[in-house]
Amino acid sequence: NAGVMQNPRHLVRRRGQEARLRCSPMKGHSHVYWYRQLPEEGLKFMVYLQKENIIDESGMPKERFSAEFPKEGPSILRIQQVVRGDSAAYFCASYETLIGTQYFGPGTRLLVL
């Protein structure tokens, strides 16, 4: 949907490198969700963030993954020491809390070589 921006759209990393995925929500939205879509699988919840606050990170792997949503700037999903199994499409969604609607970004396709 127009308004939610993710970059980069495609990211190639070698095993052991770090991946940083960015998401800028729609103007006026202060909540974002991050989801992972593995090949041939459905979307899986990772983390739900409000500006400067992690509300729910129960879907995040315990190691190597972290997320933040600072007061200024985009939300960032960070994957340290990437492995081949991290190859997936990562989507963020800008969340409108009053109506409960999510607006999805175009996704970042991460390929780990």
Add this chain to the structure above:
Amino acid sequence: KNEVEQSPQNLTAQEGEFITINCSYSVGISALHWLQQHPGGGIVSLFMLSSGKKKHGRLIATINIQEKHSSLHITASHPRDSAVYICAVGANTGNQFYFGTGTSLTVIP
């Protein structure tokens, strides 16, 4: 068992056919969403439902809260409707959204 189950997994239809995609869920929900994902592309929200029925153009979505079931209908299907259709539910406890694995629709001219 997944919280959200969709059927069929794959669907091929002739242009003009009426199409139904089904979604069943097992959790208490605040709302149910139907999403569309084109190959290699992003995700578009088609509907958000908490009760009853909604219509947008040739698309109709219904939900039965008691039976925990929703259907997405496409009337007079067209090749441009070819996409993956995903059912998602927002749980009424906590903050999570659960997604079905999607129904891959191909409409043949």
